[in-house]
Amino acid sequence: MQDEKNVLLILDDGSVFQGKSFGYEKPVAGEVVFNTAMMGYPESLTDPSYSGQIMTLTFPLVGNYGVPSRSQKDGLSTFMESEKIHAEGIIVSDYSWEYSHWNAVESLESWLKDEKIVGIYGIDTRELTKQLREKGSMKGKIVFPESNGEVKPENDVPFVDPNLVNQVERVSCKEVITYGNGKKKVVLVDCGVKHNIIRCLLKRDVTVVRVPWDYDFNTLEFDGLFISNGPGDPNMCDVTVANIRKAMEGDKPIFGICMGNQLLSKAGGAKIYKLKYGHRSHNQPVRMVGTNRCFITSQNHGFAVDNATLGTDWEPFFVNMNDNTNEGIKHKTKPFFSVQFHPEAASGPTDTEFLFDKFVELL
Numbered sequence: 478m479q480d481e482k483n484v485l486l487i488l489d490d491g492s493v494f495q496g497k498s499f500g501y502e503k504p505v506a507g508e509v510v511f512n513t514a515m516m517g518y519p520e521s522l523t524d525p526s527y528s529g530q531i532m533t534l535t536f537p538l539v540g541n542y543g544v545p546s547r548s549q550k551d552g553l554s555t556f557m558e559s560e561k562i563h564a565e566g567i568i569v570s571d572y573s574w575e576y577s578h579w580n581a582v583e584s585l586e587s588w589l590k591d592e593k594i595v596g597i598y599g600i601d602t603r604e605l606t607k608q609l610r611e612k613g614s615m616k617g618k619i620v621f622p623e624s625n626g627e628v629k630p631e632n633d634v635p636f637v638d639p640n641l642v643n644q645v646e647r648v649s650c651k652e653v654i655t656y657g658n659g660k661k662k663v664v665l666v667d668c669g670v671k672h673n674i675i676r677c678l679l680k681r682d683v684t685v686v687r688v689p690w691d692y693d694f695n696t697l698e699f700d701g702l703f704i705s706n707g708p709g710d711p712n713m714c715d716v717t718v719a720n721i722r723k724a725m726e727g728d729k730p731i732f733g734i735c736m737g738n739q740l741l742s743k744a745g746g747a748k749i750y751k752l753k754y755g756h757r758s759h760n761q762p763v764r765m766v767g768t769n770r771c772f773i774t775s776q777n778h779g780f781a782v783d784n785a786t787l788g789t790d791w792e793p794f795f796v797n798m799n800d801n802t803n804e805g806i807k808h809k810t811k812p813f814f815s816v817q818f819h820p821e822a823a824s825g826p827t828d829t830e831f832l833f834d835k836f837v838e839l840l
């Protein structure tokens with residue numbers, strides 16, 4: 478708190494925001510996105526789907542409940558969504574230098590510094606979010622100026638578009654990992670899986686075999702296939718799509734979440750497009766198609782499935798009630814389905830966790 482440095486957040490369109498640093502001090506670039514959830518910064522920062530992105534939190538006061546332990550048990554984080562922070566940086570309006578929570582073991586500041594992740598505060602996040610909503614998610618960078626405002630080359634970085642890099646390859650596991658010893662075996666294709674997805678499956682008496690994103694899982698014996706969430710552009714994952722397409726020749730149940738929805742849709746012939754500024758929050762309303770049942774869901778995605786391009790064997794499963802975009806698909810005759818939102822929550826509402834029951838019942 479004593480010697481926090483001045484920072485500049487510069488967007489690709491030339492806008493500049495001035496703030497202060499409270500995390501690690503290094504220049505960083507990425508896609509600037511906003512999340513309107515009121516809490517959940519430990520889970521969001523460790524969600525691998527934020528790889529390549531600088532996360533703006535619209536809730537104005539951040540850090541007041543600290544950060545839980547980074548401990549792990551049986552290969553899974555106890556409280557986090559992966560082993561480390563994946564977001565490139567975090568932007569907040571007001572940082573709370575004090576924290577208090579039964580589960581907190583350190584401050585957000587000390588965690589960011591330890592993991593060498595940039596955190597900035599004092600930014601008008603309301604104005605920043607307005608700009609991102611009007612112009613769309615944008616490339617941006619956080620740089621450290623001298624007292625005269627000049628930025629030395631060593632404190633600057635070029636803009637980068639993380640969607641041009643295979644982010645899934647960066648975050649996926651590198652070898653096969655098995656969890657639990659439940660009755661049924663699920664192969665989980667790890668495009669950047671959140672640990673709560675694995676916890677939700679293990680809770681239902683399933684053995685989870687987690688495989689890398691490009692692993693030829695059709696060579697394995699399994700009862701069901703799960704395709705995880707993950708960062709970046711789904712069009713980078715053609716290998717995974719080809720493997721899913723092969724699995725679709727059979728009848729074993731398939732369930733996908735977020736990136737999993739996009740990859741299953743692609744395997745079924747649909748097209749994916751980029752949303753203007755995405756859905757990142759805890760209160761996205763979705764309707765189950767063919768019913769009046771609505772659910773409040775946790776979401777974090779920038780791309781979406783184009784409903785108009787769904788193959789004839791497929792139909793929309795859920796739609797977003799704010800903008801009518803696709804929130805899931807299901808096969809008309811086979812036990813294949815996926816959702817764009819996060820039924821595993823962590824953080825966010827658990828209203829749609831029943832989808833894990835549905836999948837495990839089908840196994």
Ligand SMILES: NC(=O)CC[C@H](N)C(=O)O
Nearest residue numbers: 706707709735736779780
């Ligand atoms: N959470 C996710 O799986 C996100 C999927 C994809 N990277 C998107 O932004 O749309």
